[in-house]
Amino acid sequence: MTIDMSAAYIKAVAEAAPNATIIFDRFHVQKLANEATDEVRRDEVREAEPEDKKALKNTRWQLLKSPWNLTDLEDKKLADLPKTNERIYRGYLLKETLVAILECSSIVIAEWKLDEWDAWASRSRLTPFVKLAKTIRRHRFLAKNFGDQFDRDTVDRIVRRGTDGWSITGMAVLGLLYDQHFTQVASLTLPEHFLTTGCSHVAFYCALREHCPQRSTYSFIGGPGDFRFGGLRFDFPDDWSGFANKMANQGPSAIIQWLVKDDA
Template sequence: MTINISQHILGLKGQRVNEIKLDDGGVKIVIHCSRDARRRAIDPATGQKGSINQHVRRQVNDIPLFGYPCVVEIELAQVYINKGERRIEGCDFVDKGCRFTHRFCRLISGLCRHMSIQAVSRHLDIRWETVKNIDRAYLIETLPTLDPAELTGLEYIGVDEVARAKGHDYMTVVYDMVGGHLIWVEAGRTAEVFSRFLKQLQPDTACKIKAVAMDMGPAYQKAVRESLPLADIVFDRFHVMKNYSKAIHNQRRLEFRKADPSGKELMKGTHYLLLKNADKLSEKQSDKLQRLLESNSNLNALYVLKEQLQLLWSAASFEAMAEQLERWCLIADQSQMLYLKKFAKSLRKHCVGICNYAKHKLTSARIEAGNVSIGMIRKRARGIKDTEYFKLKIRQSSIPDNQSMLYLALLRFVE
């Protein structure tokens, strides 16, 4: 006896549900269907109407139902066109040769956005390779293309490098700094890789780009100067202060070696206190930092100069910022600290790019936010060996996930 279930509930277009039951082992739900006789037999290759030569049956996996794995047994027609031409008709809810319905593939890909492939594999009892291949195929089919030739209205862009795993296979990512979204990702971190993106831009788009935010690496600078000669290069505050933090770290390590036992004891646990802003410190931390600065003049000078360096980005104009930067460097030159002098030399070398901030007020905050998302992907997977798959995951991470709550709610339901 046919069970009358609305197609809007099960979504098995072209099939009539005959029976829903647990299999003999009681471990999965099986939905037995037969082909809807009212449906015409259409040849999937030519789109022509044909006659039914015979019916074939196949099983496909569907989303879990009531806490059980679910299998749908469907019936399809072998379409006869002429002698020697017989093909199995297409099915709206599962691809040819695939053992999973479209909605199950969508669920798997949605879970892979928040969980590792291994976790999804264990939870749904599907092979690791199958989960990855389903996620990869779904992303290829659904993600919008990133074609630089189609980009318009760009004014500010940002470029950075990310690694597939620590120290392995770096990739170049490019963001629209106004819209805040990813516009390109490609393997490699050379000038040639970034130039490839810039050369694909339409001439009227490229000429309107006012500035490019980046770190101080020479490769991307070279690409911008060759392909966007009218655009300014802006070195972000984040990267400048990150480099200064390295100078503090190296000098503190040097001071620790020179200190006596009591001085070494005082320096223990103060690394991050030197890097933190004063308003972020607790009262206990402030007291400990104050004792350290009073006992070590070099570290005290580094800390004061750090606060003065941060004031650079409040300058009203390029000229004022450049003048303030030079005064800071002169003070650094007068010190006896090698790492500080080396940092001041780097500031002078990159002075124009740093002070271009006053002209454009451009920061790489969007890039760093994107890098955090990419870092979470890498950490969750403990590195991704497949570079092309990693590119797809990066592109996915830049798109708002409107179905996250649905996927996670379904996951809890399945549990």
């Protein structure tokens, strides 16, 4: 089933068609690559010397165009880009390489090349592409339909954002893993792992799920009750409809957004 990269769509497909293979729409992946390229360009132009800014003027659409749509003048300007600004050129190459991978007709070759691209983007020192690599890595895991080959480090990479944060999509994945592979996920000691690695909110959610093994992700739409873990508790919202809407759209991340320090 082809969908965009929204956590809400992922949740809907997983619930309605749990055996479906998820395919993320190429348009959305390429859009993220274009946005990363443009973010690199904006950052570099902002920091550039006046003379360099002049050389980089009007490069936005040239960087985002497909190579075969470039005019001769635009093509020449891009050819000079390695001398003008190496970081922007590196971002452009990352974008165009990803586009080429998306056009690959062989799944095996595409997987192999995407692994190489991931490694390149991750060490590119271009923050927008480092973030994009993490996003694609997370969604590749999703697209494999939550196969049973995963370990604690894999789950950590999918869920975590930064040192102590989490992603909405990553939390949606975690909820579905508990729904579909409870025994295996529960064996990974995730509550202790996330608690000791500084992600106590995620640790709370994992402990909650393992405390209530018979409940599915969206049975918590009424809140987790008075469950406490890791010095945290659920702060019952005044507006239950607001919480219910967030829970319906965001899944597990809604729960951890309502956690507060447990002073009891």
